[in-house]
Amino acid sequence: MIAKIKQLLEEVETLKASNADELEALRIKYLSKKGAINDLMADFRNVAADQKKEVGMRLNDLKTKAQDKINALKDQFASQDNTACDLDLTRSAYPVKLGTRHPLTIVKNEIIDIFARLGFSIAEGPEIEDDWHVFSALNFAPEHPARDMQDTFFIEANPDVVLRTHTSSVQSRVMETAKPPIRIICPGRVYRNEAISYRAHCFFHQVEALYIDKDVSFTDLKQVLLLFAKEMFGADTKIRLRPSYFPFTEPSAEMDISCNICGGKGCPFCKHTGWVEILGCGMVDPNVLELNGIDSKVYSGYALGMGIERITNLKYQVKDLRMFSENDMRFLKEFEAAY
Ligand code: DAH
Secondary structure (H helix, E strand, C coil), rough: CCCHHHHHHHHHHHCCCCCHHHHHHHHHHHHCCCCCCCCCCCHHHHHHHHHHHHHHHHHHHHHHHHHHHHHHHHHHHHHHHHHHHHCCCCCCCCCCCCCCCCCHHHHHHHHHHHHHHHHEEECCCCCCEEEECCHHHHHCCCHHHHHCCCCCCCEEEEEEEEECCCHHHHHHHHHHCCCCCCEEEEEEEECCCCCCCCCCCCCCEEEEEEECCCCCCCCHHHHHHHHHHHHHHHHCCCCEEEEECCCCCEEEEEEEEECCCCCCCCCCCCCCCCCCEEEEEEEHHHHHHCCCCCCCCEEEEEEEEHHHHHHHHHCCCCCCCHHHHHHHHHHCCCCCCCC
């Protein structure tokens, strides 16, 4: 009996089946009522009493191993079958992580979007510019003190080549080729020779807008400014214009909005005034129109320019300008939901 059990055990351990039918045949051969193991079980009562214990243990062991083996073979077929029939070609692929848009890009797109709805189209110009487009064509006289308002990066070998200090340079680029009506918005990077700190950087971003047509008035400008402020910062936003000076606009103004962090009540961000400055603007100086080949007796226009970092700070309260260029993933990920 023990020899028979050993033999069956050897057989069971090396069982192989290449399909479900073969497996079923094996199950019947070994484990069914009329199978080899049951036959042995039936013979068990004839085993001598002193051997019953050992034979019984071996028999049980054989039965368990046979069942385990058959189950293992069954699982193997099942998993193979699964691959075949669970192949769902319509299932979507694993999601691809696309990353996030940079906060400055999010805000830039928002600004562009608001102006696009007013009929402005995008114009771009080079970051490496010449003195003419950055200064001279915008009415900065050669020794004009306003040139000192902006610390400019010059190329030593050729002081005529500069990194643009403002996107107003695109105004002159467009005016020299396009005929009015001109209605453009110019987003881009600008450079100034500033020490880098939490509130200043040697490069930052601006958006410039320019509208030139017949009979453009300060009222048109004010209306666009109000609409922009409300769209960008919410319908309750108020604006206030303060007289200012820029060489390329006359009259010129700076626009404040009611502080959207404290709602105008006063907080550290608005230095407890309730107002924060967000842009410069004005009516295009007739000199600028003439310098760029546009008849100032026929046409007038307005221009405005703002820093994208400033607007982003107001919207998202980024306290340190350097965060915008350090590519810290923890910072960038905070804007995942913002677009
Ligand atoms: N270019 C100015 C600056 O960088 C901003 C500016 C002010 C742009 C007034 C304008 C404007 O178009 O009308 O500080």
